[in-house]
Amino acid sequence: MIEVREIQKSFGEVEAVAGVTFDVGGGEIFGFLGPNGAGKTTTINILCTLVRPTSGSAALAGYDVVSKASEVRASIGIVFQDPSLDERLSAYENLIFHALVYSVPKDVREERIASALDMVGLWERRRDIVRTFSGGMKRRLEIARGLLHHPKVLFLDEPTLGLDPQTRNKIWEFVHDLREKENITIFLTTHYMDEAENCNRIAIIDHGRIIALDTPAKLKTMVGGDVITLSTADDEAAAEQIKELHGLEATAQDAKLILEVPDGEKFLAPLVRSLDTPINSISLRRPTLEDVFLKLTGRTIRDESAGALDSMRSHVRMRRR
Amino acid sequence: MNMNNLRAVYAIWLRDVIRYKRDKARVVSSLAQPALFLFVFGNGLARGLSINVATGGARTGYVAFIYPGIIGMTLLFTSMFTAVSIVWDREFGFLKEVMVAPISRASVAIGKALGGSTVALIQGGIVLLLSPFLGVKLSPLLIITVLPVMLLISFSLTSIGIVIAAKMESMEGFQVIMNFLIMPLFVLSGAMFPLTRLPVWLRSLTRADPLTYGVDALRGLILGPKLAEFSLALDLTVIALVGAIMISVAVYFFERQ
Ligand SMILES: Nc1ncnc2c1ncn2[C@@H]1O[C@H](COP(=O)(O)OP(=O)(O)OP(=O)(O)O)[C@@H](O)[C@H]1O
Ligand SMILES: [Mg+2]
Numbered sequence: 001m002i003e004v005r006e007i008q009k010s011f012g013e014v015e016a017v018a019g020v021t022f023d024v025g026g027g028e029i030f031g032f033l034g035p036n037g038a039g040k041t042t043t044i045n046i047l048c049t050l051v052r053p054t055s056g057s058a059a060l061a062g063y064d065v066v067s068k069a070s071e072v073r074a075s076i077g078i079v080f081q082d083p084s085l086d087e088r089l090s091a092y093e094n095l096i097f098h099a100l101v102y103s104v105p106k107d108v109r110e111e112r113i114a115s116a117l118d119m120v121g122l123w124e125r126r127r128d129i130v131r132t133f134s135g136g137m138k139r140r141l142e143i144a145r146g147l148l149h150h151p152k153v154l155f156l157d158e159p160t161l162g163l164d165p166q167t168r169n170k171i172w173e174f175v176h177d178l179r180e181k182e183n184i185t186i187f188l189t190t191h192y193m194d195e196a197e198n199c200n201r202i203a204i205i206d207h208g209r210i211i212a213l214d215t216p217a218k219l220k221t222m223v224g225g226d227v228i229t230l231s232t233a234d235d236e237a238a239a240e241q242i243k244e245l246h247g248l249e250a251t252a253q254d255a256k257l258i259l260e261v262p263d264g265e266k267f268l269a270p271l272v273r274s275l276d277t278p279i280n281s282i283s284l285r286r287p288t289l290e291d292v293f294l295k296l297t298g299r300t301i302r303d304e305s306a307g308a309l310d311s312m313r314s315h316v317r318m319r320r321r
Numbered sequence: 322m323n324m325n326n327l328r329a330v331y332a333i334w335l336r337d338v339i340r341y342k343r344d345k346a347r348v349v350s351s352l353a354q355p356a357l358f359l360f361v362f363g364n365g366l367a368r369g370l371s372i373n374v375a376t377g378g379a380r381t382g383y384v385a386f387i388y389p390g391i392i393g394m395t396l397l398f399t400s401m402f403t404a405v406s407i408v409w410d411r412e413f414g415f416l417k418e419v420m421v422a423p424i425s426r427a428s429v430a431i432g433k434a435l436g437g438s439t440v441a442l443i444q445g446g447i448v449l450l451l452s453p454f455l456g457v458k459l460s461p462l463l464i465i466t467v468l469p470v471m472l473l474i475s476f477s478l479t480s481i482g483i484v485i486a487a488k489m490e491s492m493e494g495f496q497v498i499m500n501f502l503i504m505p506l507f508v509l510s511g512a513m514f515p516l517t518r519l520p521v522w523l524r525s526l527t528r529a530d531p532l533t534y535g536v537d538a539l540r541g542l543i544l545g546p547k548l549a550e551f552s553l554a555l556d557l558t559v560i561a562l563v564g565a566i567m568i569s570v571a572v573y574f575f576e577r578q
């Protein structure tokens with residue numbers, strides 16, 4: 001459905017996208033996961049014909065994004081990262097505008113608008129001017145709008161940034177539902193790890209390059225198994241003993257020991273039995289995509305300050321809205 | 322132009338009309354500014370300096386003389402403001418929604434030009450309602466002839482505005498446009514003074530101003546052909562030509578965005 005070959009885009013000195021190649025199949029949910037400035041939005045803008053690539057080529061539903069731009073535009077829907085509503089119109093009027101420019105057939109127009117508004121919980125507010133909406137409500141309206149014309153390919157650029165968990169879940173339910181019914185292809189960018197788990201395949205992108213591309217499960221096997229976190233009465237002694245008995249290197253982090261083991265469930269009982277030091281707590285978790293990113297780049301996508309950065313970004317977003 | 326693009330033109334037009342309807346301040350100010358010019362400035366000047374305008378063998382009071390000019394001013398300001406709202410749309414992101422839609426860029430420019438001219442026509446129409454207070458008699462037939470001419474003028478002016486908006490990066494540039502385009506267009510149009518007996522340099526400047534022909538057409542229609550400088554046919558030809566050229570340039574700019 002989407003074929004991208006060696007796409008590269010420079011803005012003056014800055015190389016936003018440094019030659020990426022990938023394919024997305026029909027009906028697939030494909031995700032771009034990467035830190036700020038990695039080139040996610042630029043890639044989307046190229047695919048949806050708003051930005052011309054400096055070099056390389058991309059095709060969508062068989063149409064080249066440069067030479068067949070209007071055919072591409074007819075096949076896609078997009079939820080932009082930045083606000084794009086007309087704040088002086090009502091929610092309903094924004095959707096009618098969209099339905100008109102996307103030639104949604106007249107006989108299904110009202111019904112589509114109603115179900116889209118219903119999905120995002122804005123039916124009751126349909127006559128209100130968008131300017132009076134909260135940031136989250138505006139975001140929900142944009143998502144409803146992007147889905148209105150049932151595109152073949154839907155681009156979601158950080159669709160749920162700043163939304164509460166219930167709304168995020170609801171939107172994901174709708175997206176999965178729509179994909180099943182209409183077999184639409186979804187391309188999303190995010191830096192929410194849990195959101196990325198919704199994808200069939202994920203490309204991890206950093207500095208304009210794809211550094212890994214696979215299913216979430218496969219990506220996580222790159223980490224080398226499960227992660228065990230434990231805290232004991234004497235961590236130093238425990239670490240020594242673990243090395244002695246199991247040949248494993250435990251790393252200390254935040255007054256806790258962290259172990260990477262191939263099969264965590266099987267290893268847990270022997271580990272507990274083998275330690276002389278009393279154990280205060282122990283937990284086992286599957287590796288996350290965050291661990292994968294850390295492994296690949298040596299950095300976290302969202303290090304300690306990133307949580308704050310993220311909420312600041314959504315704050316800026318809201319303020320601009 | 323196929324059905325989809327026609328529908329897009331309609332959507333873009335409709336959006337501007339809805340936004341205008343909702344903007345009560347604009348409706349009020351559309352009356353306030355012309356009223357200020359006509360009743361205060363016009364009256365003050367005419368009485369204070371006892372001005373009468375005599376041109377082409379016809380004679381009229383100053384306030385009546387500038388009335389078509391003030392209608393032209395209203396069309397000019399409204400058309401420009403509506404067209405330049407494209408820059409706001411770019412700033413607030415709505416333009417992306419339009420640019421990524423499966424419609425021709427020509428329909429975007431044309432929809433915008435029609436939206437701007439409709440709004441300007443309504444604003445100008447409101448100024449027409451002032452005529453009884455100025456001692457100008459407008460017959461229903463005359464109103465029916467004047468309105469399409471006003472629409473044509475508005476279309477040309479909005480197209481000029483769109484060409485500028487397409488090249489404008491941010492709203493900061495608006496002040497520049499106001500000073501270097503809108504005000505000169507207004508002042509040079511002969512809205513406030515007769516075009517006869519001007520020094521040559523000023524005469525050439527007024528003739529280079531498209532609004533001159535708009536004001537002249539309105540003046541000829543409303544006050545009688547004797548007070549007009551050019552024939553109605555010439556006026557309309559120039560306005561239509563400017564409109565055709567400007568909308569083509571606007572479409573071209575949009576296609577390359
Ligand atoms: N229009 C532009 N002009 C100049 N530089 C740009 C432009 N758009 C993007 N860039 C640069 O390209 C790089 C990639 O930006 P992009 O928006 O694609 O990142 P992103 O992965 O979407 O990041 P984020 O998670 O913050 O949205 C950045 O360094 C950015 O500064
Ligand atoms: Mg981005």
